[in-house]
Amino acid sequence: MPPTKVDAKFDNEKTEDVLTRAEKLSLSKKDLVEMYRTMIKIRLFEEMADKLYALGKVHGTMHLSAGQEGVAVGTGTVMHDTDYLLNHHRGHGHFIASGADIDKMMAEFLGRETGYCKGRGGSMHIADVDANNLGANGIVGGGIHLAAGVGLAIKMKEEDNVVLVIFGDGAANQGILHESFNMAAIWDLPVVYLCENNQYGMSAAVTRVSSKVPFKGRAEAHGIPGYFVDGNDVLGVYEIMKNAAEHARSRKGPVFVEAMTYRYFGHSKSDRNLYRTKEEIQAWKEEDPIGRFETLLLDAKVITDADIDEIYQEMNQAIDEAVSFAENSPEPDPSDVTEFVYA
Amino acid sequence: MPEITYRQAVKDAMVEEMRRDERVFLIGEDIGTYGGAFGVSAGMLEEFGPERIVETPISEDAIVGAAAGAAMIGMRPIAEIMFMDFILLAMEPLVNQAAKARYMFGGKATVPMVIRMPSGSGTGAAAQHSQSLETILMHIPGIKVVAPSTPYDVKGLLISSIRDLNPVCFVEHKLLYKEKGEVPDEEYTIPLGVADIKREGSDITVVSSGIMVHKSLKASEILADEGISVEVVDPRTLKPLDVDTISKSVKKTGRMLVVHEAVKTAGWAGEIMASISETPAWDYLDAPMRRLAGKDVPIPYNPKLEAAAVPQVDDIVQEIRAIVHNKY
Numbered sequence: 291m292p293p294t295k296v297d298a299k300f301d302n303e304k305t306e307d308v309l310t311r312a313e314k315l316s317l318s319k320k321d322l323v324e325m326y327r328t329m330i331k332i333r334l335f336e337e338m339a340d341k342l343y344a345l346g347k348v349h350g351t352m353h354l355s356a357g358q359e360g361v362a363v364g365t366g367t368v369m370h371d372t373d374y375l376l377n378h379h380r381g382h383g384h385f386i387a388s389g390a391d392i393d394k395m396m397a398e399f400l401g402r403e404t405g406y407c408k409g410r411g412g413s414m415h416i417a418d419v420d421a422n423n424l425g426a427n428g429i430v431g432g433g434i435h436l437a438a439g440v441g442l443a444i445k446m447k448e449e450d451n452v453v454l455v456i457f458g459d460g461a462a463n464q465g466i467l468h469e470s471f472n473m474a475a476i477w478d479l480p481v482v483y484l485c486e487n488n489q490y491g492m493s494a495a496v497t498r499v500s501s502k503v504p505f506k507g508r509a510e511a512h513g514i515p516g517y518f519v520d521g522n523d524v525l526g527v528y529e530i531m532k533n534a535a536e537h538a539r540s541r542k543g544p545v546f547v548e549a550m551t552y553r554y555f556g557h558s559k560s561d562r563n564l565y566r567t568k569e570e571i572q573a574w575k576e577e578d579p580i581g582r583f584e585t586l587l588l589d590a591k592v593i594t595d596a597d598i599d600e601i602y603q604e605m606n607q608a609i610d611e612a613v614s615f616a617e618n619s620p621e622p623d624p625s626d627v628t629e630f631v632y633a
Numbered sequence: 634m635p636e637i638t639y640r641q642a643v644k645d646a647m648v649e650e651m652r653r654d655e656r657v658f659l660i661g662e663d664i665g666t667y668g669g670a671f672g673v674s675a676g677m678l679e680e681f682g683p684e685r686i687v688e689t690p691i692s693e694d695a696i697v698g699a700a701a702g703a704a705m706i707g708m709r710p711i712a713e714i715m716f717m718d719f720i721l722l723a724m725e726p727l728v729n730q731a732a733k734a735r736y737m738f739g740g741k742a743t744v745p746m747v748i749r750m751p752s753g754s755g756t757g758a759a760a761q762h763s764q765s766l767e768t769i770l771m772h773i774p775g776i777k778v779v780a781p782s783t784p785y786d787v788k789g790l791l792i793s794s795i796r797d798l799n800p801v802c803f804v805e806h807k808l809l810y811k812e813k814g815e816v817p818d819e820e821y822t823i824p825l826g827v828a829d830i831k832r833e834g835s836d837i838t839v840v841s842s843g844i845m846v847h848k849s850l851k852a853s854e855i856l857a858d859e860g861i862s863v864e865v866v867d868p869r870t871l872k873p874l875d876v877d878t879i880s881k882s883v884k885k886t887g888r889m890l891v892v893h894e895a896v897k898t899a900g901w902a903g904e905i906m907a908s909i910s911e912t913p914a915w916d917y918l919d920a921p922m923r924r925l926a927g928k929d930v931p932i933p934y935n936p937k938l939e940a941a942a943v944p945q946v947d948d949i950v951q952e953i954r955a956i957v958h959n960k961y
Contacts, residue, residue, distance in 0.1 A: 405739070407737060408740065410736055410737060410738070411737045411738060415737040417734075417737070417741065420741065422706075424705055425734065428729075432729060432730060435694055435695045435699060435701075435726050436698050436699070436701055436702035436726070436730060438699040439698060439700055439710070440702040440705070443703035443706045446658065446685075446708060447707070447708070465694070466694050466695060466698065466725075469695035470698070472690055472692065473690065476690070629740065630735055630736045630740035631735070632735070632775065632777075632798075632799050633743045633798035
């Protein structure tokens with residue numbers, strides 16, 4: 291991993307033998323391949339979204355997470371379908387990793403009635419409340435207070451699931467994190483806080499705008515256990531998130547994980563990357579989470595080059611079908627613009 | 634019918650709904666042993682325990698956010714914000730999350746929560762504990778705003794607010810907590826969005842809410858001796874607003890004065906006047922519509938200044954006289 295802006299030791303284990311690690315984590319070869327496939331699916335989905343934007347088919351803005359697939363898939367593989375998810379604005383990967391339907395996601399990008407939010411939300415607000423996906427958020431840190439309430443309600447309803455709230459390094463500097471940490475800690479709420487540290491809040495380098503990193507110290511100050519993990523190591527994320535989710539699931543209270551990663555695209559569509567160098571981006575691409583995992587899987591003969599070609603082909607086809615579904619879906623009727631304001 | 638206080642009506646509505654529906658819970662600061670800053674929840678901790686009388690740290694942002702989060706997954710939280718002024722610390726979860734989740738997610742979410750907040754001046758608590766901020770809340774699509782004036786309305790409207798599937802801001806005027814009124818023993822509800830004519834009259838319609846209803850009724854009695862017949866309309870719910878009832882009243886009287894404690898500029902009196910000007914009642918007006926509102930100042934500390942900052946009974950009397958005697 292290139293020198294990150296955060297100088298600290300990772301808490302995940304590091305051995306190069308992927309099969310030994312997988313065995314320790316109770317992951318089968320099939321699981322490993324599935325994780326790899328999902329990472330490819332996310333990457334290709336976002337590249338397609340970027341392309342559609344360039345073609346003028348997606349309007350507004352979007353926040354791409356390419357480079358962060360290790361965090362999404364390591365996390366998504368751990369979480370249960372019944373767990374609640376509060377996602378951030380750069381959340382496509384997390385949705386796909388949690389099992390979202392890419393047809394409905396793509397339709398939402400294109401503002402179609404068949405999209406997850408019937409074209410009312412767009413990329414930044416994808417939600418599937420019936421599946422306990424409580425939405426991506428356009429407000430930096432906008433899920434952090436909701437998480438305390440979801441955790442409280444889980445406890446009141448005596449459900450056995452947990453709530454996962456994901457936010458970035460930028461949101462870690464919002465005051466609400468302190469309020470939410472405190473509430474979750476005093477009430478022992480089953481909240482898993484995941485800070486996906488991609489090292490820039492828009493253009494602000496995390497070390498320039500944060501008093502102390504890694505952020506896990508802030509959680510620990512509230513008596514919440516904190517972990518710092520290499521986010522580009524999908525198995526490392528899986529290992530730490532598994533322990534974290536288990537902590538919350540066994541009703542030991544809230545837990546905090548910070549995953550170190552990097553985004554390749556700009557913050558949003560207006561970004562000209564003036565605040566970082568091409569060399570820095572390139573150095574991180576050499577630590578690409580998909581590339582690293584692929585090498586491990588090839589070396590361990592879990593997959594072959596032919597398998598990889600097949601996976602790419604299959605995923606490209608699935609994404610083309612999603613685009614086709616979206617493009618052939620109707621747009622909302624303008625006369626319905628005031629629908630859904632009130633229940 | 635038994636007489637109870639406005640404070641008791643708030644409590645009775647909460648207690649009855651909590652007994653009826655286990656999803657309902659109260660969350661806020663000092664609501665347990667202390668009984669809430671205005672004593673509204675006194676005794677509820679004993680009946681419902683700390684699991685349902687959820688005492689929080691001083692974290693308004695997280696209180697409203699947590700209420701919204703709990704509501705999104707099927708609970709029915711009632712959040713108490715100690716003073717309406719403090720809702721400003723929680724505008725993000727209220728405005729950006731609770732109010733928008735349903736729309737943003739294509740109609741797939743519901744956020745059934747109530748935020749109770751005591752408003753208004755008259756306690757000597759000065760600028761940061763005395764505001765009437767209803768208009769700010771009314772401006773946000775997705776939020777309902779209720780502002781009752783009597784114990785009867787409090788109870789019926791609060792029960793409806795708790796059962797409503799949307800975020801409802803329930804504005805209680807703190808000077809009214811001791812006000813008494815008749816409330817039936819049996820269960821009843823008052824639908825949101827329905828105004829009530831508090832006094833019938835024929836010369837002028839006065840639209841007012843909260844404590845201003847009481848001041849307007851006093852002014853009406855004084856004016857009755859002069860032969861001026863005042864109709865007092867209390868919207869009770871400021872959003873959605875019952876324009877129809879107000880419009881019918883104005884058609885009958887031909888004159889309208891709107892009275893509120895909130896400051897005048899961009900206050901909801903302007904909204905009511907604009908709404909009436911869009912209805913056929915406009916053709917029935919015999920005089921310009923007027924508004925009497927709080928002065929455009931922060932609420933001052935000195936009692937004489939404090940009283941001067943918001944409409945008083947005398948101000949309402951004089952304003953009605955001027956309108957009825959064609960002084961404008």
